[in-house]
Amino acid sequence: MATQKLYAGAKLREVRTRVQLTQKDFAAKLGVSLPYLNQMENNNRPVSTAVVLSLAGEFGIDVTELSTGDGERLVSDMREALADPVFAGDMPPIADLRLAASNAPTLARAFIELHNSYRQTHERLASLDEALGREDARARPSPWEEVRDFFHYCDNYIDPVDRAAEHFATDQGRSGNIRVAAVSTLGAEGITVAFEDTDRLRSYVPSTKKLTISLRAAPETQTFQLLLQVALIKQNALLEATLDLARFQTQEARAIAKIGLANYFAGAALMPYATFLQSAQDSRHDVEWLAGRFGASIEQVAHRLATMQRPGAKGIPFFFVRVDQAGTITKRHSATRLQFARFGGACPLWNVHRAFEQPGQFLRQLAETPDGVGYINLARDVSKPAGRYGAPVRRFAIALGCEVAHAGALVYADGLDLGRTDAFEPIGISCRICERKTCHQRSVPPLERKLTIDTDLRDVLPYTVD
Structure with missing residues (x-):
């Protein structure tokens, strides 16, 4: 699994401002030199383990806050926006996107909102909607x-x-x-x-x-x-x-x-919160047991597990997603590094799509995203009958997952071979930004890579990703 260095310059500046210290005094508290602190605050150097420990010891900072929040979400959203064909040329390096998310988050959000407006305007034009002629059809x-x-x-x-x-x-x-x-x-x-x-x-x-x-x-x-x-x-x-x-x-x-x-x-x-968090930890996050304990549905419990991010009393960072039979995401929440595609459906290799084939069962999956992070995913169908004969049944499937580092706290990890690399299925976020070259379920080519097309050769895909 890939290990990422921790760049948290914006968070460091936020902490220093909150405790009302100059850079010099803050550096002294952390036990580092002033130039070193300056480099960390500007994301020229990663935050060291010693600094992380000093933040916790000197200021009581919940160190998980350094690696959570908007940063990874902004990076994921910017990468997906930049994969749009309207942006000609190569995809910016991931390091540049992380710098933008850390040092200029407001500008990054403005860029994402601008792309959203463009995309919605383009969709309106493409659909030839009669509402185009009305004043309220402006892009927003x-x-x-x-x-x-x-x-x-x-x-x-x-x-x-x-x-x-x-x-x-x-x-x-x-x-x-x-x-x-x-x-x-x-x-x-x-x-x-x-x-x-x-x-x-x-x-x-x-x-x-x-x-x-x-x-x-x-x-x-x-x-x-x-x-x-x-x-x-x-x-x-x-x-x-x-x-x-x-x-x-x-x-x-x-x-x-x-x-x-x-x-x-x-x-x-x-x-x-407190009662549910303790019960979740005691039961090793047994969703069915928690549903019975609190008189809740399977979907309600899974959704609640994805909200347990209270500062100072955080639970396991889970992601939660609900899809319909067409693969369209109808609900999505994530406290993990894994972020869902903002537009379109979920990766077809996720086990959430197989839940429709095996109703009433929990399906387990070990998966790895293109960035090398491993996850344990849990999926189940959650069909919603209307309560009378002839009424349409609403069919959904949900997925709940977390990074494999937390597997020991999940009853669903029991019996899985976490040490075997080939046990992890390769999944992605969106085909447009997925970097995998040989995915057999790819729907469209990755836009940031060049393609080779050979008319004399036909493999799983009609092209080769360079």
């Missing part, structure tokens, strides 16, 4: 993508909302019967809760203060929808304040994000 990020990126750059962890949900769940022993607590809380606000045979999961009428929950939904879904309504009623001020800080560009994005924050509250109340 879609509300859905804007909200997705908001959670993406927050590591899918919203501290104020998470702590408010935890307080609700643990107040007066509520964690033992969260469903009753939700109904009681709503009742105290004058809201009548009714369970009826209806297609809609949840329906609330403010004028009559009646909340209707579908009897066809699974019990864990019913509880989740009750808690979501608690968030909208009791935590509205907190949700609105969080939305104000996010500064969304459109009211549509703000409205979608509010639903997302209410969903976040519901999941965090159903699985309160």
Whole structure:
């Protein structure tokens, strides 16, 4: 497995500013020379192990923060944008992209947003949509993508909302019967809760203060929808304040994000942080056991595991993804270095696509990305019946994974041969930016490499990647 050096100049400057020290005094605290600190802050030299230990000892810094956050996400997003055919020429070296992400993150985000606007404009032109003639058809990020990126750059962890949900769940022993607590809380606000045979999961009428929950939904879904309504009623001020800080560009994005924050509250109340983290560690992250312990669904547990990034009490950095039968990503969150393609489907070599073929089973996979990092992936189908004959079934599959370095903390790693190199399947992010030369599932050539086409030769691919 490849080992990457740690460049964290922006984080070092952030820490020094926070503790209000000059470069000279900060260097003395870290036990390094002033020129050495200057080189680290400008990403001319990697952060040494001694400096990492000094940061933890002198300032109590959670050293995992040095290698997480926006940096790798920005690098991944820039590489995918630069793979667009509109950018002629060679792909910039990965070192240059990391420098841009570390030293000029605002500029990097602006570049990504500019490419998003270009791509959306191009798609509108290509589709010949009649809306092109309307004033509101101007190029701008879609509300859905804007909200997705908001959670993406927050590591899918919203501290104020998470702590408010935890307080609700643990107040007066509520964690033992969260469903009753939700109904009681709503009742105290004058809201009548009714369970009826209806297609809609949840329906609330403010004028009559009646909340209707579908009897066809699974019990864990019913509880989740009750808690979501608690968030909208009791935590509205907190949700609105969080939305104000996010500064969304459109009211549509703000409205979608509010639903997302209410969903976040519901999941965090159903699985309160400290209790859930301890249970996850004790069970070695047994998803089925955790689902039974907290009265949650498999998907809810997997999603919650990908949010456990509270400073000072972080869980294993997981990624979580949900795909439909066409391979389109419908949900994606990652606290790992692995970042999903922003556009299009997931790599066909991921085991998440095989989950549809073996419903009701957990599929395990050891995988390695082109950067040499190994992962252990868990996949399962999560079909959602409508609750009546003839109604369409919504079919999805989810994947949960983490770097193989954490395999010892996962019950799903038992029996896997982690020491055998050929046990790791080669996976990628997107064919356009994948550097593998011989992938048998490649859909399009890698744009940053030259191709050789021989009309007298036909292999797995009709070309050779140089």
